[in-house]
Amino acid sequence: MTVRPIIILPDPKLRQVSKPMERVDDEVRQLASDMLETMYDAPGIGLAAIQVGEPVRMLVLDVSEKDEPKNPQVFINPEIMARSDARNVHEEGCLSIPDYYAEVERPAEVTVNYIDLDGKQQTVEASGILATCLQHEIDHLNGVLFIDHLSKLKRDIVLRRFRKLAKERPPVRMVG
Numbered sequence: 001m002t003v004r005p006i007i008i009l010p011d012p013k014l015r016q017v018s019k020p021m022e023r024v025d026d027e028v029r030q031l032a033s034d035m036l037e038t039m040y041d042a043p044g045i046g047l048a049a050i051q052v053g054e055p056v057r058m059l060v061l062d063v064s065e066k067d068e069p070k071n072p073q074v075f076i077n078p079e080i081m082a083r084s085d086a087r088n089v090h091e092e093g094c095l096s097i098p099d100y101y102a103e104v105e106r107p108a109e110v111t112v113n114y115i116d117l118d119g120k121q122q123t124v125e126a127s128g129i130l131a132t133c134l135q136h137e138i139d140h141l142n143g144v145l146f147i148d149h150l151s152k153l154k155r156d157i158v159l160r161r162f163r164k165l166a167k168e169r170p171p172v173r174m175v176g
């Protein structure tokens, strides 16, 4: 398992629409394992493959509480099949937009179809933080960020801050 670098706003890759995964093989299982390691290391409760630079439709999450056993979950080609009319407001953060948190309103419940690491089709009916996190991560697969759900004024302030930080930050050189 390897902790991979997480790409940060305004990296244009974050706006890419990720491609469906065609098979579940050892390479996919290795990527899932690296993503979980990267998520736990950050730390975070979710991660989409594009956040480690891989434009494929896979996400990982673990929304277990601190006093509960770990519950790593992997979702391949997830699709939202149904959304509740009822909505929830939750404070969200993003590992690609460090140290910025804001309240986002989304459907309170979603039904999601996906493929698991054994290649089996699954369905989950999610509510609470699981529903919020799944929607946040599925947005990443479509090039959408949680700041896109905020007012234009708030979004522009965040974008300006991160463009300035990127200019000050020397580019990361990948070795090997």
Ligand code: K1U
Binding pocket: 043, 044, 045, 046, 047, 048, 090, 091, 092, 093, 094, 095, 096, 132, 133, 136, 137
């Ligand atoms: O997608 C991401 O960048 C991960 C993001 C997921 C998320 C958080 C909150 C609401 C919706 C989706 C994060 O994990 S941000 C970090 C975070 O929430 C956290 C960090 C440490 C402990 C607990 C939570």
Ligand code: ZN
Binding pocket: 093, 094, 095, 096, 136, 140
């Ligand atoms: Zn995010």
